[in-house]
Amino acid sequence: MSAIREVRRRTVRDILTAKGKTPVVCLTAYTAPMAKLLDPHVDLLLVGDSLGMVIYGFGSTLPVTLDMMIAHAGAVVRGSSRSLVVVDLPFATYQESKEQAYRSSARVMAETGAQAVKIEGGVEMAETIEFLTRRGIPVMGHIGLTPQSVNTLGGFRTQGRDEAAAARLVADARAVEAAGAFSVVIEGTVEKVAAAISQAISIPTIGIGASAACDGQVLVTDDLLGLFTDFTPKFVKKYADLAGVVDAAAKAYADEVKARAFPGPEHVV
Ligand code: KIV
Numbered sequence: 001m002s003a004i005r006e007v008r009r010r011t012v013r014d015i016l017t018a019k020g021k022t023p024v025v026c027l028t029a030y031t032a033p034m035a036k037l038l039d040p041h042v043d044l045l046l047v048g049d050s051l052g053m054v055i056y057g058f059g060s061t062l063p064v065t066l067d068m069m070i071a072h073a074g075a076v077v078r079g080s081s082r083s084l085v086v087v088d089l090p091f092a093t094y095q096e097s098k099e100q101a102y103r104s105s106a107r108v109m110a111e112t113g114a115q116a117v118k119i120e121g122g123v124e125m126a127e128t129i130e131f132l133t134r135r136g137i138p139v140m141g142h143i144g145l146t147p148q149s150v151n152t153l154g155g156f157r158t159q160g161r162d163e164a165a166a167a168r169l170v171a172d173a174r175a176v177e178a179a180g181a182f183s184v185v186i187e188g189t190v191e192k193v194a195a196a197i198s199q200a201i202s203i204p205t206i207g208i209g210a211s212a213a214c215d216g217q218v219l220v221t222d223d224l225l226g227l228f229t230d231f232t233p234k235f236v237k238k239y240a241d242l243a244g245v246v247d248a249a250a251k252a253y254a255d256e257v258k259a260r261a262f263p264g265p266e267h268v269v
Contacts (some may be wrong), residue, residue, distance in 0.1 A: 015084060017124045022204055023215065066089075070112055089118065120148050209235035219236060
């Protein structure tokens, strides 16, 4: 009998049933080649609207459009074969109404082949999440520090610092769960609150800057690889220094071109 096992994509059911058993591993991806490199190692590939800052050089995620997300999500789906691909709905493409959220999500799902969307917001987004999940669109929630609300939050600030804020976050998590989300990102939130939420709900919590108390972790890949150098949040661990590698390679190339050492005889066609 063949020893080759069929490799299939993770499903939302796989992610749901991981709770309490095994940590969920998630990284962002925006391009096909990076998706291909990450795919063997993660459960979820998140096409985050962080691409606005990391790829496009914007100062926030607010200028990101649905067309940008769709272009990058299609690339990530094509570059992967086993991870569940989740796509952020960008600012102003879902907050207006649940119908607007459905139209945006339907475009993402139909035009990219991704398996789920992510929506920022808690209690105020519960009705929208329920509307989508009842109509065949799996939703990942996102609570705590929600970057699309940077202007109302007053900056990228840690959330859940006092009792009232902590209680609001637990209520947000419960609302997202009750609305049918299959998992929820908790971003930039104090450990005690992330732990309380992870205990209180039955769907996996995916932390970013929210401690090891969460059921899984996500990082922006360009942070983890040391490729994005504008700033590094405290919660990021750099597993590589690719900016240094790129700098050294570009310098070596430039030096060799100037010295007429490249191309050498072996590169001449
Ligand atoms: O946009 C993004 O990459 C995200 C993660 C930071 C969770 O939402």
